[in-house]
Amino acid sequence: xxxxxxxxxxxxxxxxxxxxxxxxxxxxxxxxxxxxxxxxxxxxxxxxxxxxxxxxxxxxxxxxxxxxxxxxxxxxxxxxxxxxxxxxxxxxxxxxxxxxxxxxxxxxxxxxxxxxxxxxxxxxxxxxxxxxxxxxxxxxxxxxxxxxxxxxxxxxxxxxxxxxxxxxxxxxxxxxxxxxxxxxxxxxxxxxxxxxxxxxxxxxxxxxxxxxxxxxxxxxxxxxxxxxxxxxxxxxxxxxxxxxxxxxxxxxxxxxxxxxxxxxxxxxxxxxxxxxxxxxxxxxxxxxxxxxxxxxxxxxxxxxxxxxxxxxxxxxxxxxxxxxxxxxxxxxxxxxxxxxxxxxxxxxxxxxxxxxxxxxxxxxx
Numbered sequence: 001x002x003x004x005x006x007x008x009x010x011x012x013x014x015x016x017x018x019x020x021x022x023x024x025x026x027x028x029x030x031x032x033x034x035x036x037x038x039x040x041x042x043x044x045x046x047x048x049x050x051x052x053x054x055x056x057x058x059x060x061x062x063x064x065x066x067x068x069x070x071x072x073x074x075x076x077x078x079x080x081x082x083x084x085x086x087x088x089x090x091x092x093x094x095x096x097x098x099x100x101x102x103x104x105x106x107x108x109x110x111x112x113x114x115x116x117x118x119x120x121x122x123x124x125x126x127x128x129x130x131x132x133x134x135x136x137x138x139x140x141x142x143x144x145x146x147x148x149x150x151x152x153x154x155x156x157x158x159x160x161x162x163x164x165x166x167x168x169x170x171x172x173x174x175x176x177x178x179x180x181x182x183x184x185x186x187x188x189x190x191x192x193x194x195x196x197x198x199x200x201x202x203x204x205x206x207x208x209x210x211x212x213x214x215x216x217x218x219x220x221x222x223x224x225x226x227x228x229x230x231x232x233x234x235x236x237x238x239x240x241x242x243x244x245x246x247x248x249x250x251x252x253x254x255x256x257x258x259x260x261x262x263x264x265x266x267x268x269x270x271x272x273x274x275x276x277x278x279x280x281x282x283x284x285x286x287x288x289x290x291x292x293x294x295x296x297x298x299x300x301x302x303x304x305x306x307x308x309x310x311x312x313x314x315x316x317x318x319x320x321x322x323x324x325x326x327x328x329x330x331x332x333x334x335x336x337x338x339x340x341x342x343x344x345x346x347x348x349x350x351x352x353x354x355x356x357x358x359x360x361x362x363x364x365x
Contacts, residue, residue, distance in 0.1 A: 048304030096188035
């Protein structure tokens with residue numbers, strides 16, 4: 001539940017003490033692995049999502065609902081890379097907090113809010129696709145409505161993460177017993193959560209599990225199932241735009257799948273630690289947590305890859321950016337790739353029969 005380290009440090013301290021007492025000699029040293037893996041994640045996540053936002057802003061049709069949503073998805077991943085991952089790796093390796101009380105609170109708050117924003121943005125994308133494909137002659141989300149929805153999502157995410165600001169704090173209590181074995185921990189602090197009762201902490205854990213994972217994913221899967229069934233039934237009506245819409249839906253569904261798969265092990269780990277941490281072997285506790293957390297954080301790097309691989313316009317913009325940065329000359333006009341003709345958001349009716357604006361046919365991807 002704690003999104004900087006996820007794990008309650010008081011239970012970690014107890015497990016660590018038992019590990020020392022039981023002499024877990026075969027427990028692997030994961031320090032080099034953590035340092036290398038987290039550093040690579042931070043670099044790739046910041047680079048990929050920054051390039052994605054740059055490409056979206058470069059497009060002349062950046063005032064597009066799907067682009068606005070994906071840019072916010074990338075921005076939330078950038079926040080994780082800046083405010084969460086660097087502190088997580090240092091805290092995990094050192095096993096005590098060195099960044100002060102306010103960063104203890106801020107990193108947990110930003111981490112929780114960013115995860116909430118990511119899944120809620122995926123919900124909005126699924127809703128937009130559902131409306132545009134199943135009800136293309138009816139109401140369509142506008143750009144001002146998209147900005148309003150994004151503002152609402154960030155507000156709700158901050159509200160959901162607000163309890164962590166009050167419950168998370170610094171303390172040396174988890175290290176008091178350990179310091180008897182390892183003296184250097186005697187005056188060290190841990191960044192942990194304080195709750196008035198176990199029931200209150202578990203209630204918050206379950207609330208996050210439902211609102212950040214279970215309910216949104218079930219809703220999104222339902223939307224994409226309806227979209228898929230609709231496209232299959234009316235494949236002939238969409239003509240040449242059918243293959244484009246399938247590719248766009250594949251891209252957005254892949255983002256959902258990546259989020260669901262990457263966060264599933266960490267969600268399971270948190271529930272086990274919350275209700276019965278003895279199910280996890282003491283000697284391999286840190287290793288299992290690190291693997292689960294790393295897999296969850298990989299999701300911050302995947303979206304730019306998915307978006308770039310499945311979109312010709314994005315690949316062309318990225319290629320132009322790389323050429324500009326490396327000083328290479330651009331291709332001559334006669335070998336430039338053909339841009340995609342259909343909109344990513346299908347906001348204009350060229351891709352859909354019967355739309356009121358079927359003569360616009362703009363390239364918004």
